[in-house]
Amino acid sequence: MIFDNLKVIGFIVILLPFYYKWRNGTEFVYEEIWIWLLAGFILITNIPAILIYLNYYLENKNTEFTLDYNEEKILITQNGIQKEYSKHDITKSTYHLGIYYKNAIDRGGRIPMLISDFGYWDLQFKNGDRYYLTNILHDFLLEIPKVPKTKYRFRFYPYISKNDNKQTIDLNEKPKKEKSLTETFIEKFKTKNEKQLLEILDNRKSYQEEAVKAAEILMRNKNVG
Template sequence: MRTVYKTTVIKHIWSLRGTLIGIFVLFFGYCYGESIEKDNIDIEAFITVGSLMLIPVLAPVVFLHISYYLKNFGFKLIIDESQNIFVMSEDGQEHFYNFSDLILVEQHLSIYYKNKIDHSNRNILPWTPYGYLLIKFKDGSRFYVTSLMIDVLNPPIDITDKCFRFFPYMKSIEFSKSRVFIDDYENRISHYKLTFKDHSNQELNEKIINRKTYDKAAVEAARRILSARSTVIKKNSLCEY
């Protein structure tokens, strides 16, 4: 079975439902004010006050929505259960991974959803529907799959870690359950150097060119391997001379 996930109109609307409700309330209030005696209510003042109240609440929603959309524009997540592979399609380029290549799936949600765990009484906010998955593979590649593509509460991939945050904007770092770095930077570089030792120069350069797609440690490992190979070539050239 092959399932394709990408941004859809329904996901856009569902994520924006809090914003749309706020706009509807403001519009309804305006229409109601127009239908009654103008002496009883200052329509312009109502619209001004209503807008000033909505802007601080809706601005974070607009920020999240645009940043999520830009991150997932032209991106597809394909899960092929018959062959046990993931296909990450970006701008027409496809990256294939076995299920066994998956090492991390972080689920980032609004802190409201932590109520189910600690039974607190947190309120729903307009940006509560937003969230994303940070997916990482053995080669250091990382992908963001946002709520504009999937149902982040019931994702199609098993979760390894959960992070509850007041404002779930996309972070470029990974967190464990205690929200600290998972491992030491140099240790990760060493790990990637072992993983990449048989990669061609072209494959290593691809990681450097597309560094935003990969873990920083993976990119640094690729740079160090290329640098070491370049040094060896220079030494060999000197010997031949």
């Protein structure tokens, strides 16, 4: 967020005067009104990021966690009380990321914003414990998930939502194979009797090739049966 602000300030303070002189042939003079406008612009554009940061800070100000890769354990300290969990204790693991990072899945062409790099880990355990571990504690959300079967939720404004039940994405789940047209006709024709199937075969020129093929498959199955 700081780096993004510096880029904006650098563009306005350094490049804008050069551009102005190139276009108009005169020096650009920063008047007080320009300074106030710049400060106001930076403040307004940072309000969403500031609100998320406060949201994360208030949730995690008394929280620490450590991932023990060798022992496959997670140590979480909250309000001075430390608890130890194994990966087998986890019932749900969800990474909440900014919508910008969904580009890696659908190549949506979304542009990064000041809030894009915020995110948190919604972690639930068998005993009912639930934590919202944000990336102001550890910035690990863009790495390979720390526990198996972690799902993703991409959001425009990734504030901590404790009642969020919307569908998540499993990046390791293989996409379901769509049915072919022949398979669709098989489903459609499976209630037909032999006479109806023979009618399709006898009038094959009146039907789609896939429909005829489906009728042939069903007839073979009936004859085998």
